[in-house]
Amino acid sequence: MMSNAATLAVENLETHFLTKAGVAKAVDGVSFTVGRGEVMGLVGESGSGKSVTGFSIIGLVDPPGEVVGGQVLFNGENLLELDEERMRKLRGNRIAMIFQDPMMTLNPVLRIDTQMIETLKAHDAGIKDDEARARARDVLGQVGIPSPDERLKAYPHQFSGGMRQRVAIAIALLNRPDLIIADEPTTALDVTIQGQILYEAQKLCRETGTALIWITHDLAVVAGLADKICVMYAGRIVEQGKLDDVLDHPVHPYTVGLLGSVPGHNTRGHRLYQIPGMTPSLLKLPGGCAFKERCPRADAACDVHPEITEPVAGRQVRCCHPHLEGQAAS
Template identity: 55%
Template sequence: MGVSNAPLLRVEGLRTLFSTSAGDIAAVDGVSLEVPRGKTLGIVGESGCGKSMLSLSIMGLVPRPGRVGAGRVLLEDINLTGLTPAGMRAVRGAGIAMIFQEPMTSLNPVHTVGDQIVEAMRAHDAGASEAELRKRAIDALRRVRIPSPERRFGEYPHQLSGGMRQRVMIAMALACRPRLLIADEPTTALDVTVQAQILDLLRDLQAETGMSVILITHDLGVVAEMADEVAVMYAGRVVERGTARDIFEDPQHPYTIGLLGSIPRIEEDRERLLSIDGSVPPPFALPQGCRFHPRCPFAIRACTEKDPPLRELSPGHQAACIRAPVEAVVECLV
């Protein structure tokens, strides 16, 4: 029996709403994307673009007073947005697992790291003995290359370095061998050497297990190294998506162009990097028309009148810009 070519995860028109005194506001607004089997989807954008809220919406962990107001999240043929809380708990860990941004706040400081990994395993295998769970937890620590895993099993989060805590989070996330791993800024606050080690580890574990990965980051260098496909988010929406080659070699949304122009390149001699003026608008104060037009060097009057949808520019490459294909890409990037 052959392996299905259908994507492992499909997000269709997802809207995550928060109730306020002024009415509902959308932190995630009509996002659609797919995650292929065994591949990595990079989701990029500045802070405040909705990346982390999208991941929490997929996991069914939107904090109150937020809720998923429209759309579907399909893990294979299972509609996650239609599950009961108990049904969603059964999916977390075994179907989808998540590495949160800051391991020091995600790990419980009053429990050993071993107990926390065992707890995650026990939730999906209540019949296993304590000795078996302990052995599997130590094996999980060994898989993420933590030295002396038997000793580390009994240590508390504050006794570990930042890189070690991140490895514990990865071990916990992979303890039940999920089909999809969501890594939300997995290298935040780590130095470049440890960051490289964590990325190498994720890549090796993906090759070993065949899992799919959603990598959420603002670091385009990490995306270039890890991602097969990329979705660029701005103000709660996906404004461009395509293969990594599409995004890095032929960016078509002005926001993507600006992000790429701000990256130093060792092969280029430039006195000054590009920058994007202004900041991401909050969801309760979005501009009329294209949400990026107040910061866009290519904006024209029509950009202020209608928020453009994603449209196909080439097979698999989409951008939400009325001026795409952008003729000034090369000039903007040099």
């Protein structure tokens, strides 16, 4: 049907928080697409707007936050125009989000089997109990949970952090949604474990054609696993493109900084270089480029807010002095 169109096309999304101290533009003109079976890594430091981007897509931004602009086209339909009832239906069926706090997905007082069977029944009221249980067991196994039959009887607190995230992914996958947005838990799970979990999720999404957005603060987690990457800084995507291309030749000074100590493909499992300075508060952004105060390339030209350009084919960048030295001709 819509084989060429992206599953999700976010266009110029803007989400603001209207606080007493001022307006925080948590998401400020964000655009990207994710296609069937495609994996997109959404990467950025704490507070850069990754979770708010996810919440904006699924219509779960609460006051004082508000989506104030843009479009979220899901299979061609603008989600920002749907009523709450339709949106809730989509969330249960076609779109799933794995929250940064897994306990937002998991009910602490219910056994895993009860939660999984309920999820299946919400989608397909006619499904028989033993059929639902068998499917729940299969999906748990698919996300790498050992002895799924036994684990079905456990409660969420009986799982480790990494296993709990796998359970949340299993629940998200149950109804074979078109889109999964997975927000990595903040509780410092090992980069290697995150990579393993993403590996399983990616494999399954490729098989089912599910589009997957993997939110992480650590570029090393998505290295080698995502198809494309969006790097966020202070509410904006500063660089996006095919993952391998970006890792091989980052052009935005922020991405270059992130990759400073780990250039090339072999970034998995390495710790990232810390860029000197702090993420600016969204309420006190410098005029022009938000990265200005930390950027070794900053000059007077950066006092103007940089527009998105495509200095290299297939790469969108917000910077007036991108690193194009040594860039393969394109």
